[in-house]
Amino acid sequence: MKKIVLATVLLLAMTSVFFSAYSAESITAEAATDEKLYIYNWGDYIGPDVIDNFETWYQAETGRTIDVVYTLYDTNEIMLTNLTKGEEVLDLICPSDYAIEKLMKEGKLQKINKSAISTIGNVHPALYTKVDEVFTDIMVGDSQEDMSDYFVPYMWGTLGIMYNTDVVSREVAEEAGYGLLWNTPEIKALNKKILIKDSIRDTYVAALMYLKETDSLPDAYKTLSVQDLINTVNDDLLAAAEEILIEQKKVLKEYEVDIGKGDMMAGKAYANLAWSGDALWAIEEAYENDVNLDYFVPEVGGNVWFDGWAIPANAQNVTGAHKFIEYVCMPEVAITNSIEIGYTCAVDPAILSSDSDVIALLEDNEYVVDDYFNDSIRYPDITSSLGVMKDFGPSQQNALAMWERVKSASVAGDWVIWVVIGSVALAAGLGILLFFVIKNKKGMKGRAVLVSKTEDEQEEIEEEEDNSESK
The missing domain is CATH 1.20.5 (Single alpha-helices involved in coiled-coils or other helix-helix interfaces)
Known part of the structure; x- marks a missing residue:
């Protein structure tokens, strides 16, 4: 004991x-970290080693250690909701263009101190030009501000159509345009193999562009530029979009946010309203598995978008936020991110293509350097046929209500499916019921007794069975 x-x-x-x-x-390890930096970003939107490498670089640059607390969101709307609640400490976020505009109007962002970012000159000037051309009337408090003073571009691209070239030829796809998402070519294999973003803003663009290319817009809107059209949200256009989006459900597989590229790579879907970065990544990965994909923005036009780094008004580590932006604007870091996630980084391609470290990284990842920078999917011309989405303002609620009606709507033909399902269920139920009725009426040796017998007749049957057994 x-x-x-x-x-x-x-x-x-x-x-x-x-x-x-x-x-x-x-406790010692915790105390050894001089600073924390809280970053809120999209999922799958940065290279796997970039955060760790930044922490090392930051210590070498400043002599201070830093711990990056990195959290993720799926949509701008989730990010906006969480930022508005103010329940989390955030030093750096990565919204899309229209979300940056909304946050500026609400006084939720502070200006970027570009003089504190030594690599700011690496940003592609065409991106700032387009942003300043579109966002000219943002009021922050009592003053009119330029969006370019409130964010630094990170990634950019287009919204278009990814498709399986073994099912749809390039000629047919380009002739169909946005109609491919409604299966206007009437390709049997395409029915119920089409994916659309579960996002009112992206889907609204596709619907309006489809109406435009088929000359089906209400007369008052036929002469609008792409830029003005995709940012006009009123009863007329919402009703027109709602009608064709409900019609589209006849050929639709499902709505999705992030599974589209996987389904396209696996051959589970053949057409997808997609962001160019997802498409580029999927095209390269699918090719290795003998699945042939391609991507295009229909000739009628579409959406060009920008995601960028912004600093919340109540950020606590503003210096660390600026240093992180400086780091990811370095050519070798920017191209590392692009290679990993598929999206086009905001660093000027002229700077990237002349950087020896960038060239080495591309060649190490089996890219032909000239082909990489001449790829029209990766680096499209930013023309007037590409519009930038702006904040819908109060009309956002009407757009969301329309979208909910679309998703919940039944389409012609659905009743046939439910009748068939109901008939099968009824038949199955009757079959089960009949089975138990028969089972309960079986004789001792399993002989079914389907007709009512008198007591004497039943005794004769049982006596015959007993005699049979004795033999």
Whole structure:
């Protein structure tokens, strides 16, 4: 008994020493970090080693250690909701263009101190030109501000159509345009193999562009530029979009946010309203698995978008946020991110293509350098046929209500499916019922008794069965 007690005492003592040492080590490690930087970004939107490498670089640059707390969101709307709640400390976020506009109007962002970012000159000037051309009337408090003073571009691209070239030829796809998402070529294999973004803004663009290319817009809107058209949200256009989006459900597989590229790569879907970066990544990955994909923006036009780094008005580590932006605008870091996620980084391609480290990284990842920078999907011309989405303002609620009606609507032909399902269920139910009725009426040896018998007749049957058994 004493041995057991002694052993227990020793064990407790060792455990206490162990946890004391562990706790001390944890506290020391925590104390060793001079700063924290809270970053809120899209999922799958940065290279896997970039955060760790930034922490190392930051210490070498400043002599201070930093711990990046990196969290993710799926949509701008989720990010906007969480930022508005103000429940989390955030030093750096990565909204899309229209979300930046909304946050500026609400006073939720602070200006970027571009003089604190040594690599700011690496940003593609065409991106700032387009932004300043579109966002000219943003009021922040009592003053009119330029969006380019409130964010630094990170990634950019287009909204278009990814499709399987083994099912749809390039000629047919380009002739159909946005109609491919409504299966206007009437390709049988395409029915129920079409994916659309579960996003009112992206889907609204596709619907309006489809109406435009088929000359089906209400007369008052036929002469609008793409830029003005995709940012006009009123009863007329919402009703027109709603009608064709409900019609589209006849050929639609499902709505999605992030599974589209996987379904396209696996051959589960053959057409997808997609962002160019997802399409580029999927095209390259699918090719290795003998699935042939391509992507295009229909000739009628579409959406060009920008995601960029912005600093919340109540950010606590503003210096760290600026240093992180400086780091990801370095050519070798920017191209690392692009290679990893498929999207086009905002660093000027002229700077990237002349950087020896960038060229080495591209060649190490089996890219032909000239082909990479001449790819029209990766680097499209930013023309007037590409519009930038702006904040819908109060009309956003009407757009969301329309979208909910579309998703919940039934389409012609659905009743046939439900009738068939109901008939099968009814038949199955009757079959089961008949089975139990028959089972309950079976004789001792399994002979079904389907006709009512008199008592004497039943005794004769049982007597015959007994005689049969005795033989």
